[in-house]
Amino acid sequence: MANDGIVLKTEGLTKYYGGVHALEDADFTLHEGEHVAIVGDNGAGKSTFVRQITGVEQPTAGKIFFGGKEVAFNSPIDARDFGIEAVFQNLALADDLDVPSNIFLGREETYFNLGPFSFLNEKKMYKNSMEALERTGVKIPNLRNSIANMSGGQRQCVAISRAASFASKLIIMDEPTAALGVQETTQVENIIRGLKKQGIPLILVSHNLRQVFNLVDKIWVFRRGRIAGMLEADKTDGNEVVSLITGVKTGVHENASYI
Numbered sequence: 612m613a614n615d616g617i618v619l620k621t622e623g624l625t626k627y628y629g630g631v632h633a634l635e636d637a638d639f640t641l642h643e644g645e646h647v648a649i650v651g652d653n654g655a656g657k658s659t660f661v662r663q664i665t666g667v668e669q670p671t672a673g674k675i676f677f678g679g680k681e682v683a684f685n686s687p688i689d690a691r692d693f694g695i696e697a698v699f700q701n702l703a704l705a706d707d708l709d710v711p712s713n714i715f716l717g718r719e720e721t722y723f724n725l726g727p728f729s730f731l732n733e734k735k736m737y738k739n740s741m742e743a744l745e746r747t748g749v750k751i752p753n754l755r756n757s758i759a760n761m762s763g764g765q766r767q768c769v770a771i772s773r774a775a776s777f778a779s780k781l782i783i784m785d786e787p788t789a790a791l792g793v794q795e796t797t798q799v800e801n802i803i804r805g806l807k808k809q810g811i812p813l814i815l816v817s818h819n820l821r822q823v824f825n826l827v828d829k830i831w832v833f834r835r836g837r838i839a840g841m842l843e844a845d846k847t848d849g850n851e852v853v854s855l856i857t858g859v860k861t862g863v864h865e866n867a868s869y870i
């Protein structure tokens with residue numbers, strides 16, 4: 612498949628959990644530099660889709676293309692190796708470790724390896740963590756505190772800084788601000804704007820339509836496990852998106868590409 616400026620493409624992506632058809636026949640395309648949202652009602656299949664394209668789970672059927680090549684991610688580490696970073700609702704932080712250890716989790720900087728032993732370069736990890744947080748504008752008073760002692764918002768910001776630092780090709784965020792206050796939400800939205808400036812593509816799962824309209828180029832609507840349509844953010848409005856989410860048409864919508 613030729614690349615054609617397409618970063619990620621899925622064809623017929625399908626996931627069944629026993630008899631539950633969580634995702635069916637999803638054809639999705641993300642172009643270079645694009646920021647897109649995935650919206651839909653509870654249970655529409657948004658998180659299921661994200662789990663398939665990040666290697667957390669393997670699809671029942673369908674194909675995933677990344678950078679023009681068909682890929683099969685057997686784990687999130689496989690996806691990471693392609694420069695894909697994801698922030699999930701459960702964050703995947705290690706509670707008993709401090710901020711630098713969490714930012715470098717699984718990618719620790721070592722001085723040297725001696726047989727089975729690795730000697731961590733903690734100074735370098737601390738410095739790089741400070742830089743990662745500074746780049747994303749996140750302020751954490753004491754990086755040496757274990758993550759368990761931090762607020763939900765601070766933990767979320769660490770997870771997002773980690774993803775933003777390592778994502779070279781694509782970043783995926785599943786409800787990154789659902790549990791945050793106003794100030795922290797603004798901080799996360801600024802991180803997302805920074806990623807846009809850097810040209811890093813984003814897939815944002817969000818229930819917050821205000822946020823979606825402020826941040827993305829395209830809105831992909833999921834309904835009952837299927838992609839119901841795609842709308843360009845600057846050519847649509849909240850009513851049209853809600854119509855597509857619910858499947859109840861409230862008027863004539865010329866801009867929707869109903870699928």
Ligand SMILES: Nc1ncnc2c1ncn2[C@@H]1O[C@H](COP(=O)(O)OP(=O)(O)OP(=O)(O)O)[C@@H](O)[C@H]1O
Nearest residue numbers: 628631632633651652653654655656657658659660
């Ligand atoms: N591990 C699982 N086992 C069985 N069913 C599942 C599993 N994960 C998800 N489902 C079901 O698949 C469907 C889609 O769920 P999913 O979590 O993808 O929806 P969602 O759009 O992300 O919803 P929400 O906005 O509530 O997070 C739902 O009916 C859900 O109950």
